[in-house]
Amino acid sequence: MMTNEINKTTGLIHNEGNFVGSAMLFPFNGKLFAITAGHNLYGKKFTDVPNLDNLTVSDHTKITHPIRCILGDSAFAKSHDIVLLELDCKTEISNFLPIRFCTIPRNPKHSLMFRGKYKNTEDPVTHRAITYTSTTTQSEHKFLCQIEKSLLMNHNYSSGSDWLGGWSGSALFIDNHKELICAGVMIEIPNKGNDGQLLFVNTLPLKDLGFESDIINAENLDFDKALNAASLAAIIDSFDEKTIREWEENNKNSEQLKFLNRKLNEIYPPDNIVKNKNKIIKQLLAGKAYLTTELSKNEQIFKQYNSAYKVYNLDSKEFYVNTKAEALTQLSGIKSSYEEYLIGNLGDDLPTADIKLLAIYGVSEWIADCSLDFLKYE
CATH class of the missing domain: 2.40.10.120 (Thrombin, subunit H)
Structure with missing residues (x-):
């Protein structure tokens, strides 16, 4: 650079x-x-x-x-x-x-x-x-x-x-x-x-x-793609293990952390839970930082993203599963589906890496609230 x-x-x-x-x-x-x-x-x-x-x-x-x-x-x-x-x-x-x-x-x-x-x-x-x-x-x-x-x-x-x-x-x-x-x-x-x-x-x-x-x-x-690519890398690199620990220890995140812990137990085996929890918290932090510091520089693209997000969020994201493997398959599917949806809405204006971050941020948010859930068959 x-x-x-x-x-x-x-x-x-x-x-x-x-x-x-x-x-x-x-x-x-x-x-x-x-x-x-x-x-x-x-x-x-x-x-x-x-x-x-x-x-x-x-x-x-x-x-x-x-x-x-x-x-x-x-x-x-x-x-x-x-x-x-x-x-x-x-x-x-x-x-x-x-x-x-x-x-x-x-x-x-x-x-x-x-x-x-x-x-x-x-x-x-x-x-x-x-x-x-x-x-x-x-x-x-x-x-x-x-x-x-x-x-x-x-x-x-x-x-x-x-x-x-x-x-x-x-x-x-x-x-x-x-x-x-x-x-x-x-x-x-x-x-x-x-x-x-x-x-x-x-x-x-x-x-x-x-x-x-x-x-x-x-x-x-204001939204130069060359400028944004460098900023995106800087945002992702800025969230380390210390930042993740601080997020976990902050009481205002306790509700999200509760959802996160419960759902990760439904998706991953015990030895993979901590690694994936850290990854999702980093995705939450990086995605939010990207939205507030970069995407908001262009009001039109920001509004376009918000509209796309709200429409997609109307769909049900509850999945009935019997096993962790089935839950992981459903999670992978919604990640791919949401990314393709965002590419269709924002692909002419945003680089692929930016859209991918927005997709995994959205899915991470749904895991950390009541939007995305895995239910057991009766």
């Missing part, structure tokens, strides 16, 4: 050898460029005159690249707090990853990530689970994102933008995608981090400087 190589995008700006801020490095039309916060070059009041002879940008291998020119004067930087740097590449251009750009990702269900460096740390860091909050009143291109507040606190549990200096210019990416898609760069930590928010600016203003990279409409990423 491209996001595993995000370190290759990280640039560190130095002025006379002193670290002043972060940047995003990327190749474009055979040249090496960097995008960063305007105040990293022009100062917080945008009155400094940058001396290109004193400025360099170092890459992930610590090779330094002089700045050939700054695209964006002090007035542009003051207005948008973003500039584009053309660099004198001192290594192979193929060492850097191509970047795509998108408009502001306003869907709060998107998980975002950024990478930058504190002034007082040796290496850059990557932070995930960042979400869009709102667009600011000061500019249509600037927007706030929420981040875990503890990440903005130092070892003395004191939040503050001073000790976090250097983050400005860090690139914000769409997380869990096969491509690197940049949504903007960080320009400020409002209220010294006490609100758990970061201020970013989108790259769209760079078009005014003649930067003609294609800009993806972020709304088209």
